[in-house]
Each structure stands twice: as structure tokens, then as C-alpha cells.
Amino acid sequence: MKKLKQKVSNRSSDDSHSYGGQYVPETLFPALNEVQAAFDSIKSDSVFQAELHELLCNFVGRPTPLYFAKNMSLELGHDIYLKREDLNHTGAHKINNAVGQALMAKKMGKTRIIAETGAGQHGVATATACALLNLECVVYMGEEDMRRQALNVYRMKLLGATVVGVSNGSRTLKDAVTEAIRDWMSNLGNTFYLIGSIVGPAPHPEIVEYFQSIIGREAKEQLKNRINVLPDIAVACVGGGSNAIGLFHDFIDDKSVELIAVEAAGKGLDTNEHSASLTKGTPGILHGSYSYLLQSETGQVGIAHSISAGLDYPGVGPALSILKDAGRLTSTAVTDDAALKACYWASKTEGLIPALETAHAFAWLKETAPTLPGKKVILLNVSGRGDKDMQTLMENSDILFGDA
């Protein structure tokens, strides 16, 4: 027997995987086909679209403002525009998708909604949409995240949802998704899996992108009305990638717009404690799709780390993997400490406390903008507000205020 050493380099071009796909057990196929059919039909259903529009305007609070960040612009020497998804009802972009999908589930005759949540923002958004539309709601959340985001756990309960703690694996978002998929497989029929990011088996990533693309569509229109230009740069933080693809979607064909995805470098990209799957991962299969993934030498899914629970995911949406490989998107990453400092910087400079997830995008802005030549128009997606992060911020006050 020949001695063989297992290495990633065993891959050959003949192995042919495409990003996305439906890498799921056979049991789920009827459910995926049902979701696909519903998704196809709502896109051209004027009654559905009118109901969604009504909810987005009067329940969610859309359109969200596009805010010219005067102080930041002055400090950095560029024109900074902030898309204020933090001003949505429930405090983040997650509600756009939750309301859309819950409405779709209702149309499908589903009575029970399951969801996963990391930071709790998607869980809160889903619980909110379910309360509104009178649907049963069960949210899976890693126990570590329940500790970090206790306030959001309480909010979900207040909204009538059942929060199920997940004690498997790293007890974070990855494990919550796994548990939600298991629940789905055991409760097909009445249950709809309302996934919160652009991950999971097709068509789920595409559905989330569809409902989140309103972010970039509005921003593009608002910027046009305001200064009649496209941004030079569109920047967003990336965990699974829903707020990023929501911002990017309408700019993908505008080749002059540089797309920047800011991942969580955690304790540093040279450590094993980060969540930078686009920047440091290799393609693999997780939760039903093929995409960039943090994984061990033998193909075990890595345990991600980020100070922000919403970025703490070892995978990323297939749509972003495609953009990266096509050279259309630049991925980069900032550390926990940089994100904490940027959270303070954004708060005191512009009077808005961003979520720790969003603070990663601000950290990139603060570090990189001064090095950019000329005067750029930079569009940054403020994916959420930081109220939920007070506990973490307080615990890290020394870093936050350290060199201020």
C-alpha cells in the first residue's frame, strides 16, 4: 500500500463543484421544491407585492434614510453616505427578509416558522413578523449567543416566540442553523424554515437576497436624487452576507462601483479565532450549499470566532463566493479590537451607535479611507444598531476607550 498523506491539494479540477446547490438529504427535496414554487409565484403576484410594500412602508419604516455623514466625511476627506438600516423596526436589516418570508410562508399555508439566530437580530425580526402575521415561532440560538445577547432572547420571548438553546458544537450560529435544519426535516408539512442569511440550500440564499436587495435599490435611487452619481465604493460587513448582498445586489452590474466585504478577523487572521471565510477559507459544503468555508485539514467545519455574534459563522453565502472568484468583490477583515474602537468612533463622531457587526465596516472605513487617493463617494451599510451590544461593549470598555 502506497503511503498517502491527506491534503487539500488532492483536489483536482475534475472535482467540479459549483457554488450554491442543494447538498441536503433526500427528505428535504419535496420541501425545497415547494419553497421554490412559492418563491417563483410571489415574484409576479401583485397582491403579495402590494401587501409586502404596505408592511415595509408602514410597519418596518421603509425607505430608510440615506444619511450624509458630515463629521466622518470631514475627518476622512471623502464623502461618506450611510444607509440607515439600523433605523428599521427591530433595529437591523433582518426585518426586510423576515417580513417577506413570513408573508410568503403564510401564503403557502404554513403555520409554524422556525429560524436560527446568532446576534438575535434575525430571531427578533422573525418573532416580530410571526407575531404580526399570527404564526407560531421557534428560534434556535446557540447557548453562547444566548449569553452574549440576553436582551434579544428576552425580546423574542416577549414577542411570543419560543427560544431553543443549542448546546452542540461551538454553541453559536453554525450550530443553530444545523439544529433548525434538523427540526425542519422532522416537521415538514406545517413548518417553514425562515433562514436569516444568504446561506442554506437553494433557493433559500436567493430568496434572502431578493428580500434584502431593497437596501441597495433604495440607496442607489437616493444617491442619484441627491448627487446624481454612483458610489465609488460600497462597503458592508459580512457574516453570512445578507446585508452585504442586499447592498451590493443593485450595483453588481455597475462595474465602476468597488464592492468591499468586511469580515471579522476576530483575534487576528494569523490565529484560528476569526470568521473570515471569504478571506481565509477554502470552498466546501455546509448547511446545504457549496461556498467558502473555514475548515480543518480533514474537512471538519471550523469553529468561527468574532466578538460580534452576527458575524460568528464559518461559512458565507454562495453569491459572495461567486463575486469574489469573479474578481468583482474585495474581501478584507478587521479584528475584534478594531471593531470595538470603531464602534466608539462612529458613536461619538456621528451620533449613532452601530451594532458590533456594522462596526467592522466602520473600522475598515476609518483605517482605509485616509489611504484612498482623491475624493471618493463611499456608501456604507449601517446594517444594525448597537443597543443589543451594550453588555459586550461594557465588558470591553478598556479596549473601547483605550487610545481614544
Added chain:
Amino acid sequence: MPISTSVFKSKNTVIPYFTFGYPSVAFTEDLIRAAAKAGADAIEIGIPFSDPIADGPVIQASHTAALRTGEDVSVFAALKMVSRLKKEVSIPLIFMCDANLIAHYGVSAFFKDAGEHGLEGIVMPNLPVELAGSYMKHAKSNGVDIIFLIAPMTDKERIQKIVAASSGFIYLISSKGLTGERASFNEDLKPVVDYIKSIKDIPVAIGFGISNKEHVEFVNRIADGAIIGSYFIRQITESLPDDALAKKRVMSILEQMKD
């Protein structure tokens, strides 16, 4: 000998599933030898994975435990065990593992190594037939069977595609949901088995939820064999840290089922 002709000869065909490296590689290796002697018709070797989405709590816990032992429980280590076992065990050895472990290993490299190490087949619960093209090509050229799964709710069009792509045997899931024991057993499986057989003459083994001799006999009456995982893994889990007791309990149940 191909799996299809070597496995399904006995009246009560039983294919046990053991998690590789749970609680140790030496234990798994010893258990497979003993199970082969006790009349197991093939063995499914579950390769531990960090996120097994198709598995119930019993098997998932065994994966987590195997990954935490610190021993090498990789695909490559399992292939090495297969080549050691193949010197004395003649029944087919089959992997059951998440598609990512194979994608990561490299599809062509895996099937080449699998062929060289004597692995007869592989089940990848999250690899649907539509995405299996390169896997099937390399499996075929290296003499390894890919065993696809069919669920009771799989529609006829998909069943046709899956059966056409399958070699070795078909793994029919007894009911919806995850692996794990069940009190009641779905008795409406016969029409699905008959439909599969009307497409192609291929053995059908039934798995998920089989936990007693009556199940084994029923499944062998309507199909060709029973795959038993969680029930055996639970015997091991309940016996640990007493390895000898774990082995004894698994063997006595296997012998009784094969009786």
C-alpha cells in the same frame, strides 16, 4: 464481489452502522471484525463530522465524541482501517459520510484511494443525484459503489433518476426526519420498494428507526435488508467507559437479529 450480489443473500440481512473512532479506532476495528464473524452482511462505517445534518441526537453525539478523542478519525484514517480489515474480513465495508469530507479530500483522489484500500461503497446523505456527476464517474472507474438514498416522500420522477444512478443497493429511509429509533414503524414502504424494483433489479435496504428483531424481519420481508445505526450506537454509549460490555451488548443483539 459487487455489493449487490454479495450482501443480500441471507433471509435476515443486517447491515450495522458503527461510528469510526467511537470510542476509539481500535474499538471500531475490533467491533467490525466481531460483527463480520457474527454474521453482519456488510458494515457501514460512519465518518465523524462536525455538523451531521441528517443524524439524530444519538449518532450526532457519537460523532462529537469521536472528534474529541484526539485520535485521527479522518477519511484517510478510516481508509487505512479498511485496508487492514480487508485482509481478514470479506463482507463489504461501506462509508457513510457527509459530502464535504469527500469534497475536501478531493473527489478523484478519494475514489482512487478508496479503490486501492478496498472500500466497496459509500453513502453520502447530503449528495443529491443531480450534483453527483464527478463523484459517479470516479466511483465507477475505481470500482466503488455510490449508494443513494430515497425517502418515502421522494416523487416518482426523482426515484427514477436516483435508481438509474445507483449501484450496489438503494438506501430507503423508513420515514421522514433524522436517524434514530422509533416506536412505530412505517408500514407503507412496500409500494416504494416495488416501484424501485420495477425500474431496475437492484437490492433495497431500509434504514432509520430499526430497533428490534420484528423490524428486521418486516424490512427483510418487504425489501432486501436492514441498516441499523442509532440502536447499536446507543448500546455502546450506555456501556461506556466499559468497552468490553459495549461490544458484548452489540454482538448479542446482532446475533439475535441474525438468528
